[in-house]
Amino acid sequence: MPSLLEARALTASYGATQVLHGVDFAIEPGRITALLGANGAGKTTTLRAICQMVRTGGALSFAGRPLTGLATEDIVRLGIAHVPETRGTFTALSVEENLRLGAYLRRDKAGVAQDIERAFTRFPRLRERRAQQAGTLSGGEQQMLAISRALMLRPKLLLLDEPSFGLAPLIVREIFEFMRRVNVDEGVSMLLVEQNATHALELADTVVLLETGRVVVAGRADDIRGDKALRRAYLGY
């Protein structure tokens, strides 16, 4: 199967500091890929590199098209939605306006209205707060809003940066269950960055393990879950 996203010898740097030192991986369409690793391994930078939010080198392609050199806003036009670490909430705008912004590139008004309705049905708490400033939502609600906003694009690939960060275990479970449903029902491919390896390994089909800017292991999630030595060495459990 041809891969959806492919990175070959991908490098990335912030000013003089190089963070990725030649990363290779591929994402198959329809799958959930987890990007795991310790703090500072370059997980967030990999996501930022895909969206060209950092200076990159090497080759990066999405559905056969090279991404390097494109502007971030043009990468979104290819169908890549990114939920950043900070969730990217427009805090002073209302919940509904946040959702409408997610569909900024779409021209099918009826479809957008339908998708907003669907987001509200999935997360009734967002409906209750539709006119409220998004900054006043709780952390979990903001994460639900962030993922819902990203899905408003109807993306082919969803990049998620630590959706479990700072959330109560029950909410994390709800959000991960939601991501699984989106993946199964709508076939949205996902690249998921996580600290929480247990949750990520349960959800993901494939895993890419990073250490200080290089890929150390890549393979099926089941295999890695079963490999005790590997888990001890890199995932700490």
Place this chain on the structure above:
Amino acid sequence: MDALMHQVFSGLASGCIYGSIALALVMIYQATHHINFAQGELATFSTFIAWALLQRGWPYWAAFIVTVAGSFVGGLAIQRLIVRPVERAPVLTNVIVFIGLLVIFNSLSGWLFDYTIKAFPSPFAQDSALATRFFSAHEVGSVLVMLCVLLVLWAFFRFTPIGLAMRAAAQNPESARLVGIRVSWMLAMGWGLASAIGAVAGMMIAPAVFLDPNMMTGILIYGFAAALLGGIDNPAGAVAGGFIVGVLENLLGAYVIGTELKLTAALLLIVATLTLWPNGLFGRNVVTRV
């Protein structure tokens, strides 16, 4: 009592102009966190364009519309060609660019249209039905025009996708890029709108103060005072600040300090606002839970 009322109403009329200039300042400030010092001179230059068109015998409202549209395009072009290259530069670089623009447009007005003071017509005839006991026809007319501008702007930002995109880009540029908004063009739109508002304000104030290249210098100070008083990040506050400054200026001028010191009062108000209420009267504190 009649004299007092007259001062208050005339203050409201000029306050409307200050509010619009303040609004133009706020529009650029929200998007870039820079104060456009050239806002006044750009407005003056636009007003001169309108004057030149009127001299050629254009009907007033045709000249008005062409000037507003031309100022929008001009503001857009200034952002693209002059401001954008220094977008990521330090604040001081931007301040220098703005002051450069101020000097350039001030000189350009003087060079093209000379420094003699010119009368600028009002579209509202003195004996029209608009005139009331406390307001002249032009005062009523300019307040109505400015209120229309505000209403159109409010509707634009509130109800159109591009208005929403502009607000999003101003608030969180990185996140705006991630939903596909071309942030740099949104800033250019902001410059275009600010210039267009300035043009309307210039054409509305010119009949009252006469047109010359330095027409807006004092008005820009009042505009600053209005924007700061209302809260530099709050468009509605800026407009309210404009009305407050306008009335205050007129009352102080008439009864307390005399006309000579009015501008000083505005400067004092700026200093007082910055020291006592740095957020302004209506400055918003965005509530965020983390």
